[in-house]
Amino acid sequence: MVACVSTAIHQKINTLQSIKVNMKHSIKNLCYLLLLLLTGCTAAHKQSLNSPHLLPSTGGIVSIYLNVDQPIQQDHITFDQLELCSDSVWYPLTSIENIRSTNVIKQKLIAVDSVPTGIISKIRFRVEITDQEGNKEVSQHSELSLTEPFELHNGSSQCLFLHGQLHLARPNTPIQTWLTVSPQKAPLTDELLYILCPEIHSIYLARMDQYRIIAAYAVEGEVVEMKLDATKRLLYLLDKKNLLIQRFDTTTQLMTDRIPLPLTESPQGLEISANGDTLFVTDPNNRQVLSINTYNGTLTNSVSVGYDPTRPHFFTHNGTDYLAILSKADQQLIVLDTEDLAPLYSVAAGQSPQDIIYADQSLFVADEFNRQILLFEPETGQIRAKISTNGSPQRFAVDPLNQNILITLQDQHAVTFLPFGQQMTVRKAPCGASPGDLKISNNRQLLFVANQTENQIIVLDLLSQQQISTLTIGATPTVLVIQEP
The missing domain is CATH 2.60.40 (Immunoglobulin-like)
Incomplete structure (x- = not known):
């Protein structure tokens, strides 16, 4: 009996010692885990401070x-x-x-x-x-x-x-x-280039006469497009996240208004009329095009167009205003009446339409897949020509003074020149590893091209068609806007 009790006592003692040892190991492991967590948090905090893509909370x-x-x-x-x-x-x-x-x-x-x-x-x-x-x-x-x-x-x-x-x-x-x-100080010139960098929620300003960055301003939400009313000096920013349009006064360098877009789910495209009275917004998710009055911010019209309407382009042909839209999923060019947004026609726009522009009394569409430019009659949509580009066309710009259409070729890392009235591109100029948006300063005869993979803006002289400078910014440039007298 005594032996049994003694054995039971020893078993209890061993069990308690085992529990004590396990508790020590558990506490040690818990402390180690807490140390790892604290170290990880510290490292994560340091990484967030050193990464411009991750803004700290304050x-x-x-x-x-x-x-x-x-x-x-x-x-x-x-x-x-x-x-x-x-x-x-x-x-x-x-x-x-x-x-x-x-x-x-x-x-x-x-x-x-x-x-x-x-x-x-x-x-x-x-x-x-x-x-x-x-x-x-x-x-x-x-x-x-x-x-x-x-x-x-x-x-x-x-x-x-x-x-x-x-x-x-x-x-x-x-x-x-x-x-x-x-x-930085407020700019004292009207010759400015605005550069949108959504990754760091910023817009950089550059002086076009000096080829220099002079300031940066923060933008809220997820801005995907910008358009300028040059007469009133108002910059409109399409905020996809908050479903609104921000209005930036380029004279005071301040945000002055926010125009809500209540009928949209994921607005992507933004365009402005020639007189600045109307904004046009495309929403691929809702398959809609909206017109907004810029004076009071009210919705004036909304229509369902295409499968995924994007890249709206306002143009005037023979005294009549039109709105051209690309619907990439169903590969269509759709032209609307700007008064009531009534569709006038819809025609095939190649297998991978990327951009659209009006110049030389014609509509031009960049067909990336077929490596060609399609020319359309603006009033009827009848196709006039197919022009080979020997590269993948992405974006357009028009040089009215030298009568050229400029086209970025993504796979050629270049911009090519298409003279008015011709059906063959004539020259190529290197413009960075990944050319994106491009804009022309008519006053200074300069071309600015967003080089997206290298966070740069390439500056080309239009007369010599040679690169003359480079601007470097802090993140990927997606949209360019030029303000000049």
Whole structure:
């Protein structure tokens, strides 16, 4: 009996010891798990701060550019170890990778990152300048105070500019004597290029006469298209997420209105009439086209058109206004009366229609699959010609002064020129690895092409048809808009 009791007691003791050991292991494992979670959270938080595509809950995007007084080879001046001081706290920035390049520049994007809200007052970094042989002429760690500290608001987007007088840079010269830093200022010119970068919810502004980025502004929601009323200087932004149109005053550089689109599910296309009185919106999900009065923001008409109406294009032919629309899924070109949106005709538009434009008394449609341009009679939809492009046509622009239609060829990484009245393209000009939207400055005879994979805007001179400059922005450019007198 005593032996049985003793055995039972020993079994209880062993069980309790086992439980104690298991509890120790469990507590240890739990602590380790918590440590992993905390480490993961810290890493995730750090990643979100260093990734411009992931805005922090209380922060904004800052793009830092270097402007120099004399042209310099791009890889002869580099910046790293960048930090910004916000409310007396230093935050590291992700530098733009320095690419070996012989391009001569006067502006260089050196960093774009998300930064917590606060008063931005200082920047520190290391800068190196090399000569033609790669020898270091200047290598300095430095801290600079902004000429005008600014407040970075939640969800905002802002540019900072380092201004360098390189002819004063010497190895032992204080950096403050040849380099200063200041925030962006409101533009004082009407010759502006607006560049939409949805990935970082930003619009960049560039001066077309200087080939320089001069400012950035934040946009809300998911903006997929922009159109400009040049007369009233109003920029309309189609917000797909919030089902509305934002109105941006380009004179005051402020958002002034939001026009709701209650009948839409996923608006994609936006167009504006020649007089700026009407906006046209296409919604592929609802298979609808809407017309909006710009004065009071009211819906004036809505019709069901095509299978997935996209890319609306307003044009005037023989004194009559029309709205042309591509329906890609059923491969149709549809032309409507702008007064009541009544369909006038619908015709086959190739196997993969991508864009549409009116020029030289004709409608042009880019048929990517068949590598051709289709010409239509605007009033009847009768096909006039099929023009081979020897490449995959994507987007159009019209150069009325030189009487050319410009066409981006995605697979050729180029833009090709189609003279008015001809049925053969005549030249090609390289315009980046992935040409997207393109716009023409008629006043300056310049072509701007969005190079989407390299986050650049390629600038071509229309007279020589040669590339003359490149603008670099902080994310993929999707839509370009030009404002000029």
